Amino acid sequence: MKAEPELPIELVALARRAGVDVRSDEWPFLLEAYGKTRAAIVRLSATLRSVDAPAFDPRPRQSGETRASGQDPRTRA
Amino acid sequence: MTASPTELSLLEAAAAMEARSISSTELTRAYLARIDALDAGLRCFITVSREQALADAARADDERRSGGGRGSLHGIPVAVKDLFDTAGVRTTANSRTRADNVPVFDATVVQRLRSAGAVLLGKLHMNEFATGPLFEDDFRPPARNPWNTDRTPGGSSSGSGAALAAGLCAGSFGSDTGGSIRGPAAFCGVVGLKPTSGLVSRAGVAMLSWSFDHVGPMARRVRDVAVLLQATAGFDPADPTSADLSVPGFLSALDGSAKRVRIGVPMRYVTSGIEVEEDVLGAFRAAIEHLRELGAEIREIELPHLDVLDGIFNPILQSEAAAYHQTQLASRGSEYGRGFRRRVLEGYLYTGVEYVQAQRGRSMFTAAYDELMRSVDIIVTPTTHRTAPTFAEQATSARSPFTRIFNVTGQPSISIPCGFDRQGLPIGLLLSGRRSEDASLLRLADAYERTTVWHQRRPSAAGAVVA
Numbered sequence: 326m327k328a329e330p331e332l333p334i335e336l337v338a339l340a341r342r343a344g345v346d347v348r349s350d351e352w353p354f355l356l357e358a359y360g361k362t363r364a365a366i367v368r369l370s371a372t373l374r375s376v377d378a379p380a381f382d383p384r385p386r387q388s389g390e391t392r393a394s395g396q397d398p399r400t401r402a
Numbered sequence: 403m404t405a406s407p408t409e410l411s412l413l414e415a416a417a418a419m420e421a422r423s424i425s426s427t428e429l430t431r432a433y434l435a436r437i438d439a440l441d442a443g444l445r446c447f448i449t450v451s452r453e454q455a456l457a458d459a460a461r462a463d464d465e466r467r468s469g470g471g472r473g474s475l476h477g478i479p480v481a482v483k484d485l486f487d488t489a490g491v492r493t494t495a496n497s498r499t500r501a502d503n504v505p506v507f508d509a510t511v512v513q514r515l516r517s518a519g520a521v522l523l524g525k526l527h528m529n530e531f532a533t534g535p536l537f538e539d540d541f542r543p544p545a546r547n548p549w550n551t552d553r554t555p556g557g558s559s560s561g562s563g564a565a566l567a568a569g570l571c572a573g574s575f576g577s578d579t580g581g582s583i584r585g586p587a588a589f590c591g592v593v594g595l596k597p598t599s600g601l602v603s604r605a606g607v608a609m610l611s612w613s614f615d616h617v618g619p620m621a622r623r624v625r626d627v628a629v630l631l632q633a634t635a636g637f638d639p640a641d642p643t644s645a646d647l648s649v650p651g652f653l654s655a656l657d658g659s660a661k662r663v664r665i666g667v668p669m670r671y672v673t674s675g676i677e678v679e680e681d682v683l684g685a686f687r688a689a690i691e692h693l694r695e696l697g698a699e700i701r702e703i704e705l706p707h708l709d710v711l712d713g714i715f716n717p718i719l720q721s722e723a724a725a726y727h728q729t730q731l732a733s734r735g736s737e738y739g740r741g742f743r744r745r746v747l748e749g750y751l752y753t754g755v756e757y758v759q760a761q762r763g764r765s766m767f768t769a770a771y772d773e774l775m776r777s778v779d780i781i782v783t784p785t786t787h788r789t790a791p792t793f794a795e796q797a798t799s800a801r802s803p804f805t806r807i808f809n810v811t812g813q814p815s816i817s818i819p820c821g822f823d824r825q826g827l828p829i830g831l832l833l834s835g836r837r838s839e840d841a842s843l844l845r846l847a848d849a850y851e852r853t854t855v856w857h858q859r860r861p862s863a864a865g866a867v868v869a
Contacts, residue, residue, distance in 0.1 A: 340750045343724075344732035347747055354744040358716075359751045365713030366756055369763045372710050379765035381758045 407432045408569040412626035415572055416474040426477025430459035430521050433479045437570050445545045446565035448484045450524040451491045455479065458521040474629045476519030481571040483559050484525035485532060486512050487606035495608045496530045498541045498737040499730055509606025510638045511575055511617055518633040523571050526561030532577055532610045533558060533723065534741030535797035541739065544793060547589060548861040549827055553790040556586035562620045563590035567861055573630050574620045579610045579719060581805030583618050584817035588785035588830020591819045594620040595627050598837045599812030600645030603638035611722040614809040623857060624818060624848040628652040647838055655841035660849040661697030666778030668705045678787045685821030685829040686784045696849055701778055706770035708803060714763040715806050717752040724749025768811045775836045780846055785817040785830030804832050814840040818847050819856035
């Protein structure tokens, strides 16, 4: 997990690594959006530590597999 | 027959055609005339496929004359958000990067609509690639809300909501990653359904987020939405995320009953956890009381894990959007609009670890809602915390959390009209059910609609043609 973001330098570096140019007038919007989400990411990390957090399941979903829960609604009463 | 056939609901128009009191060609011409009269001001359409629509309508009439009716959508004029591929009709996603994109194939939804006999009037306005605030210098400038043209119709299925409210099409399809069907439905006073994940194919639809994107129907009545869903739902081998679910009869499920439905209401959160406008709150409380009078059991609930919703939703959505657009952002980045760039470039800020944690969080979040849905059948909230903002407000207006919850969990979720604020702007009620129980959700929405009048009101700002 990153520490407090050192932006915009970090942002520019990350985007340029991907070959994408970020204009200086875009920095404030991106920083504000990231800053807002950052607090929720920290809360999420804490929550994942405090519960029996599920594994990340990277398998491709199969046809007929119900999203995320693994519960097949066709078998519900 | 009313003064203008464009005032008919989709099913009313279907009945009129079945009774031979109007032809598809007459109905299509009426819609095209209304588009000609109003759309320069409302800007709902990016492309009007006039010649193709008239040809399709003539074919539908020929088939009907020869006894070949295809059902309720036969000859019905519809329009789709401009991110559904349409063979031979330009599909821009409201982006300069796709200004000249003319697909060779139809998206599966479009293909199924055509197979059901629907007539495609054209392609509707949207936020660029379904994200970001709207600006006048977008590839196509923002659609306007027919209830007040200084207001946004919402996004990103902006043209779908506005065109339905203004009577410029009988039905529509939009896409919804965090509320892009249900928000415009609420702001425009129409009905919008985000179906269960995997129920309606996303093949041939420009992506924003593989994890959260859904496509779904919009119309002026719940029954019309059921008809559009029926025609398009079902497994599609062209979409790797399509689910092989059984498809029930959605229209036949609408029996008007709300008795003993267990409705969960997060009243504490709605009244104190978020700033909900007074008129929206009043309409919401009245709607809950109405559902109680219809025989539903109202239960107070708490919505779990809302404090981490942004930490799940934003890293996944923005990272996937940045990945989808990676090549073009690198080679043609300057051609994207500023609203889109403000949102999608954020994706480069999230690390791989944060993305994976968000996906783990999504599993945790979904499991918690699965548990909640053991005690209630439907969750009811306002669709949005406010009515339609002005264009000046929309770029900075906070997004409501209610709709996004169900993109994360994949549950079906529908917005229906439930009132108007003191400025005459529509208010939406959000009903959300269990995965794969779209029919039960539609049943409750229809029971509410049948016994209320909100869906009957039409916007005067849509112009004199209404009168």
